Amino acid sequence: MPADVLVLGAGMVGTCTALQLARRGYAVALVDRRAPGRETSYGNAGIIQREAVEPYAFPREWSAVFDVAFKRGIDVNYHFSALPEVLPRLARYWHASAPARYAPIALAYSRLIAHCLTEHEVLMAESGAHDLVRKEGYLNVFRTPAAMQEAAARAARLAKEYGVRHALLDGEALARAEPGLRQRLAGALHWLDPWSVSDPGALVARYAKRFEALGGQLVEADAASLRPVGGGWEVRMAGGPLSARHAVVALGPWADALIAPLGYRLPLFVKRGYHRHYRGGPGLNLPMLDAERGLVLAPMAQGIRITTGAEFARIGAPATPVQLAKAEAAAREILDLPSPVEAEPWVGNRPCTADMKPVIGPAPNHPGLWFNFGHAHQGFTLGPASGRLMADMIEGRAPFIDPTPYSASRF
Template identity: 50%
Template structure:
């Protein structure tokens, strides 16, 4: 079979990879997307809360409150669970995560990511318009519910801090919660409503819509195994069933599987995962959920997806490829049924995915330090859907010699030595 040639290979067709491919294509590059699935958006991008989190200034850092840490350690927190058998595998990474979460270092991470957060919805709106899928963006914002005065007071404090960076929000009392979501039932101290973030009722479908746009503009998509990547004769080569595909440059955008490429190439980047689960359920009767709603103190979220009401869990620390253990879904189900009129499950079983995370909760974006033509774009933690197009733009600007819209320094792979 004849060798297929391109300017750039992008490995990974999730939201991050497709975002990078579109921005490179826009700048005149002949781009080929390669993924292990035959369609885009089938991995991590398929399962999330559907939020384009343009109001999320502060990353999800390791807590500093002793009581909260103790609940995590005893596996008694609804927000976080860990697998005891996998503890030796991820404990060293957790230590690095804790150290990177000091107030000073956490603020550095927040300020580094802020330009990307501010650009996130703008980039999505442009691509959604170009892909002609306006139905995949709802401007509803979202709601964080609180069941105790203490957690509500802490959230109100965090909102005031975020307002310094342009975040809009409103503290709701019980009456205001009922006005926005009349079908919710519970004893709430209050809530915080964030009006600015966009909501995507089919995250996997949005990645597919972007991939279809990429194809209409001349981009090629192949099923292939990124682990076959090799550098020969100044070009990068990946095997596919249609034959080898080569390019001068390659982008690793494989989310939690990126280590399968950078590891064999000799890079020691502390990529780990936070696993999560979701399950779709039918609404009962005429009940309608108008916003994504996070039941903060009980550690789950409900979102009104096209496939039904999506129940998503918090974080599970376990090996990426360990068998599913949907304990958090089982614990959340009765709580969710008490919050909102839910009917039968739509899915045969819960979906499981893995969020790719670095200890400082910043992605790796930029040139690999020891290989010509190798670029990284992975580790977007909880914000792959949010940041994919924005980091794709940043990477494309770096690769084509434009002035980057944000300082790329904090995202360099070299920060890990």
């Protein structure tokens, strides 16, 4: 039976898009080559980042650029082999990060992220997923008073401009809040609004279950088989073709592979990230960013998950977990970590755009084709809000926020 909409990609973004459409009565097929939530949306730090009103800009100070170029910190690494392809896109990222260009980008981003908690809440309640969520915020911990002061000043500005809430903890208060820490640190910034999830892949799976309960179809197929047919779109699955009037590309880091052959040259790239779990130590109550080292420690169902910053590499290039090794050493300075759970670290790809905003809207040259990808560092946060915006546009309803800043035509 034909569907109304094919959603390609069952990560957080595609699953939420499919669910938002199914909630409105559309017949939706959610297409993936794997089970829902097994790729990037599985391996992230699990933080629903209400505080992330300003997306990650490329550093503008030359000292920071040199740190990246000479791989001085833990937070950035790159493969030389990826540079010819990625450097022109990074140049555009750097350009977009200049203060005057960045200000409207952050404003647009903040308007979407403002809805992340309310939209997740609706889907969590319907999916019976509250057992996976902790609504107690997230910590940025600091080793030096200078770094803490700088972060506190920024947090005060964000509170004033965007209303995101925080509290400051001195070293003693932090030690009380997180008794597992083995070192007295300078203190912490406690973002009060964010939520954290103990198993990010499981949350996507719950949303997918809810989608099925509403009559949605999970389909195993290769999205690369997508082709236009008679005013609609079709994918090939084992049992034959499946067609629909609309198709949504929600393939996260793999979106470029599908849309480039259709003639779209969007400035997309990936920032790879690694994770590994450590089980059996004293543990943590809340996820924490070790801001001066550039790693996150997140308490998960599987143990403490250490996640790393950005690695510029091709998707599928061999893993080079040098950042994870350094992150593990830095983490052991502040927390007792028993041996790792997995023999090999997990690696995933944050789907990024040169101007830091996701692409949400119609494909400019193909009627019935829609884009919803490029959510970079906050796709786990943004899935439900982004899916709602996509559903508004497909339905032809007045969108709940202005979609213009996310249009694919902006590039």
